[in-house]
Amino acid sequence: MLQLPPDEPSIFIAKTQADIRIGGRHGRIHPFQGLHHPATDAFKSMESYYATTFHELGHWSGAQKRLDRNLTTRFGTEAYAAEELVAELTSAFLCAELGRCLEAL
Numbered sequence: 614m615l616q617l618p619p620d621e622p623s624i625f626i627a628k629t630q631a632d633i634r635i636g637g638r639h640g641r642i643h644p645f646q647g648l649h650h651p652a653t654d655a656f657k658s659m660e661s662y663y664a665t666t667f668h669e670l671g672h673w674s675g676a677q678k679r680l681d682r683n684l685t686t687r688f689g690t691e692a693y694a695a696e697e698l699v700a701e702l703t704s705a706f707l708c709a710e711l712g713r714c715l716e717a718l
Contacts, residue, residue: 622663622711631673648673664704664714671703672696
């Protein structure tokens with residue numbers, strides 16, 4: 614397994630104090646249990662790891678004790694689409710701010 618380097622994105626992730634549980638093949642969030650996340654070696658690059666982690670942190674930020682967004686919506690609803698947009702924008706903004714998620718197309 615890759616160790617997270619002591620760089621800005623890793624420091625930011627640690628400072629969130631999010632409960633990140635390693636395991637599985639896909640990133641997902643449970644509002645009351647934290648993030649479930651594949652190990653770093655499951656990603657093709659650290660940039661992919663950070664982009665995915667920031668996406669999941671976007672969802673994590675919506676829990677009741679944080680920003681209190683409705684995280685119980687189902688796939689195909691407008692609320693679900695809006696929540697995915699929040700997560701994608703969170704990832705994009707954090708990647709841009711911390712400068713580590715750019716990959717060649």
